[in-house]
Amino acid sequence: xxxxxxxxxxxxxxxxxxxxxxxxxxxxxxxxxxxxxxxxxxxxxxxxxxxxxxxxxxxxxxxxxxxxxxxxxxxxxxxxxxxxxxxxxxxxxxxxxxxxxxxxxxxxxxxxxxxxxxxxxxxxxxxxxxxxxxxxxxxxxxxxxxxxxxxxxxxxxxxxxxxxxxxxxxxxxxxxxxxxxxxxxxxxxxxxxxxxxxxxxxxxxxxxxxxxxxxxxxxxxxxxxxxxxxxxxxxxxxxxxxxxxxxxxxxxxxxxxxxxxxxxxxxxxxxxxxxxxxxxxxxxxxxxxxxxxxxxxxxxxxxxxxxxxxxxxxxxxxxxxxxxxxxxxxxxxxxxxxxxxxxxxxxxxxxxxxxxxxxxxxxxxxxxxxxxxxxxxxxxxxxxxxxxxxxxxxxxxxxxxxxxxxxxxxxxxxxxxxxxxxxxxxxxxxxxxxxxxxxxxxxxxxxxxxxxxxxxxxxxxxxxxxxxxxxxxxxxxxxxxxxxxxxxxxxxxxxxxxxxxxxxxxxxxxxxx
Amino acid sequence: xxxxxxxxxxxxxxxxxxxxxxxxxxxxxxxxxxxxxxxxxxxxxxxxxxxxxxxxxxxxxxxxxxxxxxxxxxxxxxxxxxxxxxxxxxxxxxxxxxxxxxxxxxxxxxxxxxxxxxxxxxxxxxxxxxxxxxxxxxxxxxxxxxxxxxxxxxxxxxxxxxxxxxxxxxxxxxxxxxxxxxxxxxxxxxxxxxxxxxxxxxxxxxxxxxxxxxxxxxxxxxxxxxxxxxxxxxxxxxxxxxxxxxxxxxxxxxxxxxxxxxxxxxxxxxxxxxxxxxxxxxxxxxxxxxxxxxxxxxxxxxxxxxxxxxxxxxxxxxxxxxxxxxxxxxxxxxxxxxxxxxxxxxxxxxxxxxxxxxxxxxxxxxxxxxxxxxxxxxxxxxxxxxxxxxxxxxxxxxxxxxxxxxxxxxxxx
Numbered sequence: 020x021x022x023x024x025x026x027x028x029x030x031x032x033x034x035x036x037x038x039x040x041x042x043x044x045x046x047x048x049x050x051x052x053x054x055x056x057x058x059x060x061x062x063x064x065x066x067x068x069x070x071x072x073x074x075x076x077x078x079x080x081x082x083x084x085x086x087x088x089x090x091x092x093x094x095x096x097x098x099x100x101x102x103x104x105x106x107x108x109x110x111x112x113x114x115x116x117x118x119x120x121x122x123x124x125x126x127x128x129x130x131x132x133x134x135x136x137x138x139x140x141x142x143x144x145x146x147x148x149x150x151x152x153x154x155x156x157x158x159x160x161x162x163x164x165x166x167x168x169x170x171x172x173x174x175x176x177x178x179x180x181x182x183x184x185x186x187x188x189x190x191x192x193x194x195x196x197x198x199x200x201x202x203x204x205x206x207x208x209x210x211x212x213x214x215x216x217x218x219x220x221x222x223x224x225x226x227x228x229x230x231x232x233x234x235x236x237x238x239x240x241x242x243x244x245x246x247x248x249x250x251x252x253x254x255x256x257x258x259x260x261x262x263x264x265x266x267x268x269x270x271x272x273x274x275x276x277x278x279x280x281x282x283x284x285x286x287x288x289x290x291x292x293x294x295x296x297x298x299x300x301x302x303x304x305x306x307x308x309x310x311x312x313x314x315x316x317x318x319x320x321x322x323x324x325x326x327x328x329x330x331x332x333x334x335x336x337x338x339x340x341x342x343x344x345x346x347x348x349x350x351x352x353x354x355x356x357x358x359x360x361x362x363x364x365x366x367x368x369x370x371x372x373x374x375x376x377x378x379x380x381x382x383x384x385x386x387x388x389x390x391x392x393x394x395x396x397x398x399x400x401x402x403x404x405x406x407x408x409x410x411x412x413x414x415x416x417x418x419x420x421x422x423x424x425x426x427x428x429x430x431x432x433x434x435x436x437x438x439x440x441x442x443x444x445x446x447x448x449x450x451x452x453x454x455x456x457x458x459x460x461x462x463x464x465x466x467x468x469x470x471x472x473x474x475x476x477x478x479x480x481x482x483x484x485x486x487x488x489x490x491x492x493x494x495x496x497x498x499x500x501x502x503x504x505x506x507x508x509x510x511x512x513x514x515x516x517x518x519x520x521x522x523x524x525x526x527x528x529x530x531x532x
Numbered sequence: 533x534x535x536x537x538x539x540x541x542x543x544x545x546x547x548x549x550x551x552x553x554x555x556x557x558x559x560x561x562x563x564x565x566x567x568x569x570x571x572x573x574x575x576x577x578x579x580x581x582x583x584x585x586x587x588x589x590x591x592x593x594x595x596x597x598x599x600x601x602x603x604x605x606x607x608x609x610x611x612x613x614x615x616x617x618x619x620x621x622x623x624x625x626x627x628x629x630x631x632x633x634x635x636x637x638x639x640x641x642x643x644x645x646x647x648x649x650x651x652x653x654x655x656x657x658x659x660x661x662x663x664x665x666x667x668x669x670x671x672x673x674x675x676x677x678x679x680x681x682x683x684x685x686x687x688x689x690x691x692x693x694x695x696x697x698x699x700x701x702x703x704x705x706x707x708x709x710x711x712x713x714x715x716x717x718x719x720x721x722x723x724x725x726x727x728x729x730x731x732x733x734x735x736x737x738x739x740x741x742x743x744x745x746x747x748x749x750x751x752x753x754x755x756x757x758x759x760x761x762x763x764x765x766x767x768x769x770x771x772x773x774x775x776x777x778x779x780x781x782x783x784x785x786x787x788x789x790x791x792x793x794x795x796x797x798x799x800x801x802x803x804x805x806x807x808x809x810x811x812x813x814x815x816x817x818x819x820x821x822x823x824x825x826x827x828x829x830x831x832x833x834x835x836x837x838x839x840x841x842x843x844x845x846x847x848x849x850x851x852x853x854x855x856x857x858x859x860x861x862x863x864x865x866x867x868x869x870x871x872x873x874x875x876x877x878x879x880x881x882x883x884x885x886x887x888x889x890x891x892x893x894x895x896x897x898x899x900x901x902x903x904x905x906x907x908x909x910x911x912x913x914x915x916x917x918x919x920x921x922x923x924x925x926x927x928x929x930x931x932x933x934x935x936x937x938x939x940x941x942x943x944x945x
Contacts, residue, residue, distance in 0.1 A: 087776065108778025123776045125769035126933055128762075136766050137777030139759040146757055187777075 116193025286316025570732020577845025583823020593788025598653025601820030607800020631797015
């Protein structure tokens with residue numbers, strides 16, 4: 020640990036009112052320019068939001084601030100002092116703490132081990148576990164968190180994991196807190212709790228950098244907002260001066276496509292239905308219990324729910340990945356006994372929950388990824404038709420606006436949003452009859468989100484049925500023709516999106532109603 | 533919670549002792565729990581135990597080590613060379629260094645150059661086999677007792693000792709009574725077995741064995757009680773998270789692999805210095821891979837690896853000391869499977885019922901029909917025992933989450 024670079028706030032001269040000052044930061048990766056000449060100033064004890072589309076370079080910028088990447092050019096000044104962070108430990112020593120978008124936790128290690136890792140209180144290299152436990156307990160109590168420190172992380176829920184992340188940062192005595200998309204996984208009530216905590220932290224003198232693309236949240240919590248577009252800073256504004264629409268336009272750089280009301284009617288033919296569908300849990304409660312629903316032609320049915328209430332297992336059951344009781348019908352025909360391939364041939368398509376785990380081969384090229392599942396149509400005999408496969412990939416790239424140098428680069432080069440566009444494009448390109456879309460716009464920006472929604476709407480108007488699983492209530496409310504709420508493996512409510520609000524949904528989703 | 537767990541462990545240990553004691557008295561096969569058998573078993577346990585610990589250190593830091601066998605080969609060769617030149621203690625040191633060399637090669641290949649971890653391990657195995665053959669040609673050929681596949685015999689052996697009072701060790705020239713030996717000779721139910729087993733563990737011990745067994749608590753302590761250990765485990769569980777907290781993942785993977793190599797080398801050294809007095813080609817005989825199996829069996833935990841290694845060691849030991857007793861062992865397996873069968877029926881675990889029942893029937897039939905067991909079958913016995921235990925033990929395996937996944941620091945994740 021680099022001692023001495025950490026200064027207490029009282030001894031600082033007045034001119035360094037800016038705790039963090041980034042000047043002319045540029046950074047490029049092979050084939051992609053992530054940051055171009057970015058400058059940013061953050062005042063002490065404020066919440067400074069950084070908004071921008073996915074791939075705009077927010078995460079890269081924060082990783083540079085945190086020492087995970089080194090900038091190609093530009094300077095970082097902390098408390099008025101120009102510094103270079105060669106590694107996160109140097110950034111941590113300077114009082115910077117980061118809560119990552121994807122939780123940076125080791126599942127098999129305990130809560131305590133995760134919190135102290137990298138900053139362990141020791142005596143001659145031996146962990147002082149008793150001392151560590153006492154300090155973590157104190158910290159947890161001070162922000163009103165109750166956690167069993169000896170549980171492995173794998174047994175915690177999402178909200179609890181985030182609390183572990185925040186405790187981790189506080190344990191290091193961070194004065195500058197970077198939160199990367201902290202609300203992406205939380206239900207409205209949990210978001211309120213988080214915001215209460217953040218305001219307390221700011222009152223105690225902590226400075227917070229808040230990265231998000233949920234504009235309402237940004238407007239409600241921040242003191243300053245910096246907008247980043249295509250790797251450059253566009254503007255720094257006060258939330259009092261702008262509204263949601265203005266902010267969105269700054270992010271996207273053009274007028275947003277209007278959503279428009281639907282003009283077509285829901286069809287009469289049932290395209291997907293289940294009858295008392297149950298997924299048997301091995302050594303645990305059944306993850307899906309007696310679920311029955313019907314989806315008509317040209318209809319979007321949204322399933323709202325907190326992650327882990329059976330939505331994932333429901334999708335797997337519809338696809339034929341798990342054994343079920345009850346029946347699944349696709350296009351009016353019993354599909355319960357069909358294999359996965361046969362179900363896909365019946366016109367089923369699936370946008371999976373986790374694009375990294377189920378959607379993409381990260382190390383393979385884009386055209387190979389877009390080929391997945393369509394091998395038969397893009398082959399000549401047993402051989403893959405390379406030209407046709409690449410051409411089809413190019414079409415997806417153009418139609419869905421995937422930002423990439425070409426179709427030959429590996430998928431891990433793309434930002435999360437662009438990866439998701441590729442996955443969505445792959446599944447919509449073949450004009451399926453029934454689409455199961457699980458979090459189709461998770462982690463992607465407003466511009467890309469609007470584009471994906473528009474494509475889903477267009478396909479629906481052309482007759483496609485959609486089962487939309489999402490934790491993003493705005494998405495569920497904006498897109499669905501009908502909403503089902505899933506709680507604890509069962510359908511707990513059926514709502515009309517015209518009369519439902521996020522608060523009502525939140526209550527059903529958490530089982531408080 | 534822990535008290536009832538300890539109590540259950542105690543009860544099952546007594547039950548196992550009672551079963552084997554009954555089998556011993558029934559078949560009059562005293563070799564089942566004689567101090568001879570147990571002593572041999574302990575000697576055979578050591579290299580497997582060390583190989584398993586080598587696997588543990590590698591996988592805990594996040595790198596698969598298929599190359600343990602090769603690193604053990606380095607250990608046997610360099611150990612024997614060092615012992616031949618400078619004496620057994622220096623030999624063990626050279627064995628460790630030989631293994632460390634193998635670990636370093638693996639680390640440079642997988643951590644520095646991101647070569648596939650399995651491929652690197654396999655290459656190390658091949659390289660070690662042919663490399664030491666080449667070295668033998670340079671060094672051993674033409675020496676008395678040496679050749680291309682064998683080193684000259686060593687002049688000195690490591691000192692051995694008996695535990696005083698209990699197993700007849702000497703204190704300042706006074707020969708203390710051999711209490712456990714006396715107990716073993718009485719052949720009493722349970723007590724006789726206890727005497728034989730305890731005497732086997734404390735009689736005619738090599739210091740190298742003591743060191744090897746101490747590796748288990750030492751590793752557990754370092755991995756779970758020190759900063760270095762926590763960081764090393766985090767490199768295997770979630771290198772991305774570890775890096776974000778300032779842990780230098782790749783440095784730790786180097787250390788983990790060097791320790792892994794050193795332990796594998798020591799495992800090889802015990803084969804060529806303690807278990808015999810010369811290097812011989814093929815001396816490791818696949819123990820590196822058995823070590824990996826015990827690591828999985830032991831759920832990536834030091835204590836589990838110790839139990840797994842003892843199981844292999846015992847099965848191999850009884851084969852060497854008293855191959856007649858193997859038929860009695862069939863009866864023992866039948867009895868144990870029977871117990872497992874009852875437990876499985878009570879708990880209604882279908883797969884376990886089937887496995888335990890077939891194991892019971894097979895071993896019961898084997899006991900009734902087989903008089904002499906062919907050599908090839910006795911060699912397969914340890915594996916059979918492991919297979920049965922693996923299938924019936926209702927354990928939740930928890931391997932390090934990111935073992936085997938290459939990590940490139942500073943890239944967009």
